[in-house]
Amino acid sequence: MTTDTHTTSGNEAAGSSPTWELSRRDLLRIGAAAGAAVAGLGAIEIARDPQTGVTPEGAGARPVTVPSLCQMCTTACGIVGHVADGRLLRITGNPEDPNSQGSVCAKGVAGPSVLYDPFRMLYPLKRVGERGSGRWRRVSWDEAYDEMATRLKEIRERGKPEEFAFQQGRNRSADIVARFLNAYGTPSHFNHRALCSSNRRAAIATTIGESDWDLGDFENSQYVLNFGSNWAEAHQGHIPVAIRMMRARRKGAKLVTFETRMSNTAALSDEWFCVKPGTDGLIALAMANVICREQLWDKQWLDAWSNYPAAKVAEHVAQYTPAYAEQESGVPAAVIERIAREFAAAAPQCTTICNRGSASHRNGYYNDRAITMLNALVGNMGKVGGWCWHPNSAWDKKALPEPGPVPDKPKAKSVIAEAKDWPLANAFEGKKMKVAEVIYLWIKEGRQKVSALMTYNADTAWSFPEAQLVRSVLKDERLIPFHVCIDVMYSETAHLADLILPWATYLERWDIDSRPPQSLVDYVGLRQPVVEPRGESKDIREIFPELARRIGGGMQTYFPWKTTEDYLEEYFKPVPGGFPRMKATGIWIDPAKKPLYEPHLKRLTPDELDGAEEDTRTGIFYKGKDEKTGGPLAIGVRIAGVPRRGFLTPSRKVEIHSDFVVGAGKDVGREIQPLPVYEPIPSHQRDLPDDHLIMTSYKINVHNAHRTMQSKWLQEISHTNPALLNRATADKLGIADGDWIDVTSFRPDDPAVPGGDGSKVGTLRTRVRLTEGVHPMVLAIAHNAGRSVGGAYATNGKDTADNPGYGEATDRDLDRLWWKGAISVPQNDLLPIYPDPVVGGQSYHDTVVQIRKV
Template sequence: MAAAAVGGVGALEITSRMPHTTTVDPLSNTTQVPSLCQMCTTACGIIGHIANGRLVKITGNRLDPNSQGAVCGKGVAGPSVLYDPFRLLYPLKRVGERGSGRWRRISWDEAYDEIAGRLREIRERGRPEEFAFQQGRNRSTDIISRFLNAYGTPSQFNHRALCSSNRRAAIATTIGESDWDLGDFEHSNYVLNFGCNWAEAHQGHIPVAIRMMRARQNGAKLVTFETRLSNTAALSDEWFCVKPGTDGLIALAMANVICRENLWDRPWLEAWSNYPPDKIAEYVAQYTPAYAERESGVPATTIERIAREFAAAAPRCTTICNRGSQSHRNGYYNDRAITMLNALVGNMGKRGGWCWHPQSAWDKKAIPEPNPIPPKPTTRSIIAEAKDWPLANAFGSQMKVAEVIYLWIKERRQKVSALMTYNADTAWSWPEAHLVREVLRDETLIPFHVCIDVMYSETAHLADIILPWTTYLERWDIDARPPQGLVDYVGLRQPVVAPRGQSKDVRDIFPELARRVGGGMEKYFPWRTTEEYLEEYFRPVPGGFAAMRTRGIWIDPAKKPRYEPHTKPLTADQLAGATEDPHTGIIYKGADSKTGQPAAIGIRVGGVARRGFLTPSRKVEIHSDFIVNKGKAAGREVNPLPVYDPIVSHQRDFPDGQLIMTSYKINVHNAHRTMQSKWLQEISHTNPALLNRATAGKLGIRDGDWIELTSFRPRDAAVPMGDGSKLGTLRTRCASPKAFTRW
C-alpha cells in the first residue's frame, strides 16, 4: 500500500526490494547482539541473532530485569519491519503540490542544507517557538531534547495526552513523586483491574504479564472491570462488563463500603493522609453501591463483596488501571478514585501492594547526560503551554496536550513557520485526523514540514522533505522502562545490523543539523560520533560502554527493591540547617529552584523526621489544593477530591442504531508502528466492530455482515468542537462474540 500511495517523479527510488539471500537455518551458529525492542512502548531486552550479516531471529535477553528473557509476537516480528521492501531508504523532496505524492530523491547534504537554512532563518529572527516538533514514541529523548533546547524552541509535543495523561496526572496529584504506579503483582494476593488489558497491550505488557501470572499461580485473585471480554478478562477470576467511563464510580462505591464498615487502615491514614479519615468517609457516603449499579451495570451486592475482599487482603492487594478507566473525559477523576482505594487500605509501598518508583527510565543522577547541557528554552509557546488545560504542564513530567495543536494552528493562535514530525503518523492515527490532514496540507498554516520516519505514511505524504530513519534494529539509544521489580536499571539499544540504504539514526541527523544551523548550537554536540558520545555517557557503569555492548543491561547490585520510600528517615546531614513547621511537621531546607520558596525535604511522622511523599503536604493527597490553584490560574474549576463526573454525551437515551463505541488494542499490533509488518498483518489484518448479539439481533445484523459506522463528536461544551456534529463514516465487518453480555 505504501508504494501505491507514492506516485510521480522518482517514486521507485523510495523502495528497495528484499535482497536475495540463501536460506539460513535460524538455529545454526549465529552472532548474538543484545539490544532493546521498540515494537511497542515496553522496550524489552532482546538478542538479535545475525548470520552472514543478516538478522535471522530475535529472542529475549534474560538479563533484562523487567522482561526476563521473554519476548512477544510483536518483538519476534522485528525482522519484517527491518527488511520491509517498502521502507524509506533515501531523502526525498516534494516536486509537486503538497500531498500530490510527487517526489525527487535528494542527497543528505541537500536535505541538511535546506532544513538548516529554514531553521536558521527562524532562529535569527528571534522566534524559535515558531519551529514546532511533534514526536510519537521517542526513545532517543536525550539527543532530541538536546537539539530542541539548544535551538531554543519550547514548542515540543509528544503523544502523551492520547496515551496516559489522565492516569499520570492522577498519580502525580496523589503521591507527587511519580507518574507511574507499579503494583507489586508478583507478591500480591488480590488485584483489582479497572480497564487494563495487561495480557495484550499494557505499557508494561510482558513484564506485567509475567508477574501477574506468577501471582495467579500463587493463588492471587484477579477481578476485572472492562467493557470488552479481552484476553485479560478471560484470565480473571471474575469479569464485569461495565459501561464506559464508570470505573471511578465503582471505586468510589467501594470506598464507601470500606469506610462505612471500618475496613480501612485508620492508623495509616491518620499518619499519611492529608485528609482526615472521617472526612473521607463523610465525602464518599454519597457514592453508594446502588448508585454505582445504576450507572455502571455492576450489581451493588457485587461491589460490596469485592470491596470487603480487597480490604481483607490488605496490604497484599493492589489495583491496576489503564486506558479503560482513564481514556475518557472523566479519566483523571476515575484514576484518582482508584488510587484512593489503595490509600484507604494502607497498601501503598507495601510488599504485594500498590508501589511506585521515581525512575520511569534509568537513574539519571547516577548516570547523567554528558556535559555541556543546553539551557531550557526561555521563549513562550501558546500551543505548548496549553493554558486551556490547567493540569497539562502542572507536574514535573509534562503532559503535552498535543492532540489540540492542529486545531490551534488552524485558529492561528500561534504562528508555525516550520514543523518537524518524528515517528508520529498524526494524519492517520490522530483524533480529528481529517483536521490534521487539512492543516498539514495548508502551506499558509505550515510553510515547511519535515517528516522523519521509517515508512512512507499519511503524514510523510504531506511533508516537504522526508528523511529516512533507521529502525530500532539499526540504531543506538540509552533506554529503560519503569522497573517492575522496583530496582531501576539501564539498557543499551544498539544496531544489530548496519543501516539499510541511506537511512540514518537521529543521533546522526540532529548533531549535523545543529552544526549547520550554527549560532552556538554546535557547542552542545562536541562528539564526533555516537559511539564517542555513548563512551562518555556510560562511564559511570562498571566496564563502561564496552560492558553495555556485551550485556545490554546494567543494574546496580547494591540497590534493593524500593518499598515504602516515604518512611525513610532523614539523615543528620539532611537535617543540618533545616527548619520545621510546628503545625504541619513539614521540614524545609534551602529554596525551590523554580519558585524560590522554601524547599520541603520531609515531614515528621510518629516523632521521626521522614522523607514523606513528594506532594506539597508531604503526605498522600486525597484532597489537593495544588490542583485547585492550578485550575484557578487558568480560569478552570478543578475538584480537590476524586469525584464521579458523568460523561455528558453518555447521559441520554440513545435512539435505535446509536451506541457508545470503545476502542482497544490486541497483542500483535501497536498503533501505526506495526501496520507495515507483513508477519503481524498475517496474524491479524482485520478491524471488525464487536457488537452485542442482542443489539445485533435488533438491528438485523449477523456475524460477518458489512456495516456502515458513523461517528459523532460528543455533545459537551467543555470539549473542543463538542457540538455533537458528524465526524466520519467507515465500512467494516461486524462480529458478535458469544460471551458478550449487555450492560
C-alpha cells in the first residue's frame, strides 16, 4: 500500500475538501481501481487523508459504487456514483442503461459540484420581511408542515380545491405528484411543456396518434435531415442521440442541418444551411414538392397507409416550390431539389430530426407536421434506419402498475390548466400540453383565483417569458396569498416565496424514471440516493405523504406505506428480483421485448377480432366504447386484406390530412388547417429597419434550465451570454466586436397572441460577439445566464449575502472565482408571452428586437 501526499492552502476551511497532489502513476492506478470497481471487481486499497478521513478518488478498501439516474438535464442517463466514507467522489456512466450505454456528459460529471454547493438550501425557511426582501427565519419541518397543512386544509374544506395551484418544472416524480394533487382534488397542475416541446408533440400526435416522441433509428440510418435540432449540445435525448448519430456518421451516413446558428451540431454536419427563423416547414414542403413532382415517393406505402392519397398530397404541395422556399428561407432552390432527391434515394434508411429550432415558432406546429410528412412520403416510417417511435415514452406502466389505492382525477375545473383558447393544448388523450406562459398573466387578469401556490423545481421568476411579469405577480399577496417553493437552490422564485422547503438533489433521493427508448425497447430505471441527504433537505416522496396525513380528509388513505422504500418495494414486484435487483443494477429491460419496428403492422388476433365490427367503407374495426368520444372504439384497420393494428389515429392510418384537428379548432372558433402548411410569421414579413433583428434563444452543452448555474464547475466553463451578431449586419450598424449594445424587445403585433399589440417588453444592456455563424437577420442570445440570486457561483459573484438557508457560509474556491463580475443577462426578461395560436408552444425564436450601440 502506498501513501499519497496531501497539501492544504493557507485559507482552507475546516471540513472542506482536501487538495490532492498525486503522481501520474498514482492517477493511472486510481483510475484502474475505479474502473475495476465499476465492473464489480473490487479495488486497490489507498490510505485516507489523516485530517478529514476522506479517501482520494477511487480509493478505499472496497469503494462503494451506487447505480442511479442523472437529472442534470431531462435525458436522465444512467449513472454510477463512486462513494468513499459517505462522500461522493465522482460520477461515471452506467453501461446497463440502454439509452446512454455508459456515457455521461459534462453536466452529469458535474453532479458533485451541485451536491456540495456551499450555497445550497439545507433548512426550511419562513419569510419574516416583505416578499422579495430576502429576510428569512429558519424553522423546523414540523412548523413548515403545520403551516402548509393549515392553509391547504382550509382551501379544500371550503370546496375550492382548484385554488391550490401546483407549478412544476422538470418533474421526474410524476407518480407521487399526480397522486398528491389528485388526492387533494386540484386540477390546477401546471407543467412547462409549452416552454419546451408541445408544438412538436402535437404535430406527431396529429400524424400518428400513438406517440408524442419520434425516435429516428439514427444508428442504422444513411441520411438524416436535421431541422433545428441541436442534439450535440442540448436535446431531450442528448447523449443517447449523439452516440447513435456518430456511429451512423462513422458508417457513412450523411447529416444535413438547417439552423439559424452555427451550433455544435451544425459544425458536425456534412452540410449546414443558415436559414431565416421559422422557415423550416417551408423547406420541408418544398422538398415534398420535389419528391411528389418527380415521383420519388413510396406511392404504394403511401396509398396503403396514409389517409390522404398520394395524388392529393402532390396537388397540395405543388404550391410550395423550391423557388418560393429560397425566397423565404435563403436556401437555394437547387440545393433543396438536390437534398430532396438524396433523401428519397436513401429511403427507407433515412429520417428527420427536429426540435425547438423548428417547433418554437408561431408556426411551429405546422413546421413539424410538414417535416413529419416527409417521412411518410418516402415510406420510412417504422423501418430499420427510418423514422421510428415507441408507444411508451417512459417505462411500461401496464407491466409496472402504480401500487394502489390510486385516487381518481379531480372533478373540479381549472380555467388556466384547461387552456381552451389553444385548441390542441389538451386535445390528445394522455398528452396534456397546457400553456404555461400564460399562467401568471391569467392570474393577474383574475381569470382564476389562486389562494395557494406551490412551485417545485420551477424557477418561473427567472425562466419564464416576461419574467418581470411573473415576479410582479409572485410578489403580490393579493394575487397569491401563500407561496411555497420546493427547490435545491435559492432562486428568483424562492426569493418571492413565503416558505422555502429544501429539496434533496437527485443524488440524495429515490425515483422511478426512464426516457423514450432510443433502441426501441422500453426500460425502467431507479434513481436512488448515492449519499445521505445533506442538512435537512427532503424529497417530495417524503414531504407529500406527511403533508397528506396532516391535511387529512381522506388524503392519507392514498399514502399507506411507511417509507418511500416500502412504496418502491411494492412498485417493483413485477421485476424479476424486485426492488433489490433494481438497487443493484439501476436498470431493468424485459429480455422478451425486441426493438419495436413497424408496430402498425401487428396482425389483430382472433380474440381481438371476436365481437368486432368492420366498417366496409374504411376498413376500420370497432370494438367497445371510446371513453373520450362516447362512440365506438377503433382497434385496427384492414390493409391489403389483412386486419392490422394500424396507427392510433381516428383513421388508424398516418393522418397527413386531419379532420380531428379541424374539429378541435371549430370547437373554440379557431381555424386549424387539415394539411401541413407554411404560415409566414407576421412580424418577420415586414421590411425591418437595419437595427431591427429577430432574437433567437439557444442552450449550450454545459447548462440546462436553472439547475446547472449553481455548479461552480459548469459556471467556470460558461458564465456569460454575449449577443451573437453577424459581421455584415454589424458593419451596417457601425458595431465592433465587444461593443456594448442596448437590446429592446417588442410584443408581436398580432391579435392571435395575448397582448399582441406591438408594445415594448423590456431593454437589456449586453456585449456583442461578432461571428459568421449566425443569420444576418438574427441576434442570438444563450438562455442559460443572468442569475441575480442563488449564490456566488450562480451569479458570477453578485450574490454573497448571508442567507440563513445556505448550508455553508464559506468555500475556499470563492477565492478562485476568477470570473467574478462577468457580464450575463436574463434573456427571458426580453421575451414576450408568445404562444403558437394552435397548440400554445412558446415562440422562442420570433421576437423582434431593436439594437443600439451604447
